[in-house]
Amino acid sequence: MLDGGERLRIIDALVTVISGAYCHLPQKRAAYALDPVQALHLLRSRVAELSEGEFHLALTSIVLGLRDAHTRYSGPRAGQGAVATLPFLVEQYGSHDDPVFVVSKVAAPQLIRDPKFTAGVVLESWNSIPFARAVDLYSDRETGGRPDARRARALESLTFRALEGGPPPDEMLVDIGYRILPAETRREVRIPWRVVHPARADTSQRPGSRASRYIAADQAAEVVRRAKKMMFSGSVWQAERSGVAVARDKGWIKTWFQDALAARVIKDKTQGELGYLRIWSFDVDDDDAFIAEVIRLLDLLPETGLIVDLRGNPGGLIWAAERLLQLFTPNTVTPARFSVLATPLMRALARSPFNRMEFEAWLPSLEAAIATGEAYSQPLPLTDPAWCNDVGQRYSGPVACVVDPNTYSAGDLFAAGFVDNEIGPLICVGEGSGAGGANVWTHYDLREALVGTPFELEGLPADVGYTVAIRRALRSGAADGMPIEDLGVPGIPYEMTLDDLLHENRGLIAFCAGFLAGIPRTVLKVEVNGDTVAVTTSGLDELETYADGRPFEAVRKVGDGTWELPRPHARIIEFVGRRNGEICQRRKVGS
Numbered sequence: 001m002l003d004g005g006e007r008l009r010i011i012d013a014l015v016t017v018i019s020g021a022y023c024h025l026p027q028k029r030a031a032y033a034l035d036p037v038q039a040l041h042l043l044r045s046r047v048a049e050l051s052e053g054e055f056h057l058a059l060t061s062i063v064l065g066l067r068d069a070h071t072r073y074s075g076p077r078a079g080q081g082a083v084a085t086l087p088f089l090v091e092q093y094g095s096h097d098d099p100v101f102v103v104s105k106v107a108a109p110q111l112i113r114d115p116k117f118t119a120g121v122v123l124e125s126w127n128s129i130p131f132a133r134a135v136d137l138y139s140d141r142e143t144g145g146r147p148d149a150r151r152a153r154a155l156e157s158l159t160f161r162a163l164e165g166g167p168p169p170d171e172m173l174v175d176i177g178y179r180i181l182p183a184e185t186r187r188e189v190r191i192p193w194r195v196v197h198p199a200r201a202d203t204s205q206r207p208g209s210r211a212s213r214y215i216a217a218d219q220a221a222e223v224v225r226r227a228k229k230m231m232f233s234g235s236v237w238q239a240e241r242s243g244v245a246v247a248r249d250k251g252w253i254k255t256w257f258q259d260a261l262a263a264r265v266i267k268d269k270t271q272g273e274l275g276y277l278r279i280w281s282f283d284v285d286d287d288d289a290f291i292a293e294v295i296r297l298l299d300l301l302p303e304t305g306l307i308v309d310l311r312g313n314p315g316g317l318i319w320a321a322e323r324l325l326q327l328f329t330p331n332t333v334t335p336a337r338f339s340v341l342a343t344p345l346m347r348a349l350a351r352s353p354f355n356r357m358e359f360e361a362w363l364p365s366l367e368a369a370i371a372t373g374e375a376y377s378q379p380l381p382l383t384d385p386a387w388c389n390d391v392g393q394r395y396s397g398p399v400a401c402v403v404d405p406n407t408y409s410a411g412d413l414f415a416a417g418f419v420d421n422e423i424g425p426l427i428c429v430g431e432g433s434g435a436g437g438a439n440v441w442t443h444y445d446l447r448e449a450l451v452g453t454p455f456e457l458e459g460l461p462a463d464v465g466y467t468v469a470i471r472r473a474l475r476s477g478a479a480d481g482m483p484i485e486d487l488g489v490p491g492i493p494y495e496m497t498l499d500d501l502l503h504e505n506r507g508l509i510a511f512c513a514g515f516l517a518g519i520p521r522t523v524l525k526v527e528v529n530g531d532t533v534a535v536t537t538s539g540l541d542e543l544e545t546y547a548d549g550r551p552f553e554a555v556r557k558v559g560d561g562t563w564e565l566p567r568p569h570a571r572i573i574e575f576v577g578r579r580n581g582e583i584c585q586r587r588k589v590g591s
Helices: 006-022 025-032 036-045 052-064 130-140 148-155 219-232 233-240 287-299 316-326 344-351 353-359 364-371 410-420 443-449 498-502 507-517
Strands: 073-076 081-085 088-093 100-106 121-126 160-164 175-180 183-193 195-196 215-217 261-267 271-277 306-309 315-317 336-339 399-403 427-429 439-442 465-474 524-528 531-536 542-547 561-566 572-579 582-590
Touching: 006 036, 006 052, 006 344, 006 465, 025 036, 025 582, 036 052, 052 073, 073 121, 081 219, 081 344, 088 148, 100 130, 100 160, 100 498, 100 561, 121 130, 148 410, 160 219, 183 271, 183 531, 195 219, 215 271, 215 316, 215 410, 219 233, 219 561, 261 287, 261 507, 271 507, 306 507, 315 316, 316 410, 316 582, 344 353, 344 364, 353 524, 399 410, 410 465, 427 507, 439 443, 443 465, 498 507, 507 542, 524 582, 531 572
Parallel strands: 215 439, 271 306, 306 399, 399 427
Antiparallel strands: 073 465, 081 160, 081 195, 088 100, 100 121, 121 175, 175 183, 215 315, 261 271, 336 465, 439 465, 524 531, 531 561, 542 572, 572 582
């Protein structure tokens, strides 16, 4: 039980953080006509009247009202890392106006006790509420700036609900009405909630590591993702706990990053073999190792075309998401930029000698805002642009990316970079990506950064915590300066079908393959052989060679074939292939 002083300490900390550091505060006030700071002050005035549960529920409601999955409050009774689950997965197909909700997977039939309740049944009611109406009702409790994003998260929360940062289910049992196709028989089943505790993967981000302040993730969604994996991919889960490289199923390529990555060769009726790269999460601690593993997987996939699938990706390490883009394009990649609120708190944080290396670049614009009245600092990248181009293009073929409203945070950053750097078509199941545009910090991160400033934060009572969006993401390219928060990244819409849900997304894959077929294919392969370099080209008409950034020889006219060239004596050799004057391929080779 918290005493009165502890309750006031929690409220005062949240007032300080939301008013002084929460990067989306002006946008949320404008979008939702709310004032979370005033709501916290009002809660402070009546804190003695509330029970323990009422107090934490009131705080949770205020923070959830921001519709921001980065910014959450977790009370002492919150189940850290725990997920309330029902043993099946619900997915939606069809249009928004006429959705159909289908059970796509069943984890443990013995827990359901109804042999007729299997993959493929259509859900009609939820505790006697029409199912579509139940989704709409739950969406009002969910984060997300767009209605479709809130509905997508509500649909997930009907069967998987993280207990940290949100309220638990109200009911202990759920009555579900369903139909069996094609006979149209209607039945009802009652299923109890159960709680699971999925541990994090060995490759995931570790608190206190060099990457811990460069995270963009919905931690609640990440825990839910792990719970799904534990329930529906049990063999992969067990292999992961044993520390061995595994493949998810027959046809998938083995990988040490199987919690974050999966890759396989797929076959399309019209395009033949294509590569398929599934990025489940960017929750990794070592971006260099992650990039190296993706390169290894790409080398094992056909270069006729690639589908990069980020649906349901809850985010993770910003560096991993933004550095990955360079593998798919000959263009120089420009990362997103981030700004902070121009408040006395953020100025004090940036002035602190303990934060000088991390915030020095933002300090001049924060100081200038005192006179100019700017609400935000100058936007600057969190991922060094040089890092975003240090490896270069590694995949020759055309690339399409797939996202949905549950593609969030670092997933949003990848989607934005994919579009803004003109890498390929972005396919959206829904109106766009999930619309999470920020770098998220924990209470520990912020408290540590404010040590020695006038805004030092006191420690919170045991097991109480929060996360906060501290640096606001802005897009580059044609959408330069546009925020990602609440908007997401729109693309080419696609409506899922029942065939997709029950047969490994084959309609979606055919849809993506159609776009890949329309992109001209070029090839550039480089093989170093002692003092010479064998360069294979296809679909290109000019080849440029650079040694440590300087031209090595005159532009060479090429066609389809292999060319043996002298090897420049340089640390980095770069080959650039053009077609009709446009750069189509680029390769970097180290000494």
